[in-house]
Amino acid sequence: MSDxxxxxxxxxRAGVVGDLAVVIDAEVSDQKGLSGAAVKTAYAAAQKVKPGVVKSATDKMLPDFLSALQPLWDSKPAGVAFGDHLVANSDTAAEALLTVTDDQASTAKPALAKAYNSLRGKAKGYVVAALPRVGAAIEKHAAR
Structure with a gap:
């Protein structure tokens, strides 16, 4: 396992980006209710403005995401899945990831920034829900 x-x-890199894009697609697809409809609408709008935006944004932010998660990776007890460790430290993990996306949104094109900002209030809950899948995707590649 990589240190x-x-x-x-x-x-x-391409494998990690691809798997994280699948995680994002799955998390969006799993959203329910009115807020889920808002997430799906904003996601579709972002993809319409820039096809392939999920993979390209994930690729662009991957170094910052990995750096943000490194302290949690370093503190993961042996025998504990990274996703489980992220969930156990969900506040820290979510804030670390949202710091990266907030920084990117501050310099995004207006239409993408608008879509992001419309969801930002609930973003922490969405990120926390995604942590098991995010951790599994990263660990899959780090364990090679």
Whole structure:
């Protein structure tokens, strides 16, 4: 298992990006109710404005995401799945990831920034819900 998550940038960046894009698609698809409809609408709008935005944004932010999660990776007890460790530290993990996306949104094109900002109030809940899948996707590649 790799000591540094940043090593994934050299060993399997495309695989990590692809798996995280699948996680994002699944999380959006799983949303229910009125807020779920808002998420799905904003997601579709972002993809319409820039096809492939999920993979390209994930690829662009991957170094910052991995750096943000490195302290949690370092503190993960042996034998504990990374997703479970992220859930156990959900506040820290979610805030670390949202710091990265907030920074990116501050320089995004207006239409993408508008879609992001419309969901930002509930973003932490969405990120926390995604942590098991995010952790599993990263660990899958880090364990190689």
């Amino acid at each position: 540094s998550l940043l090593s994934l940038l050299d060993t399997d």
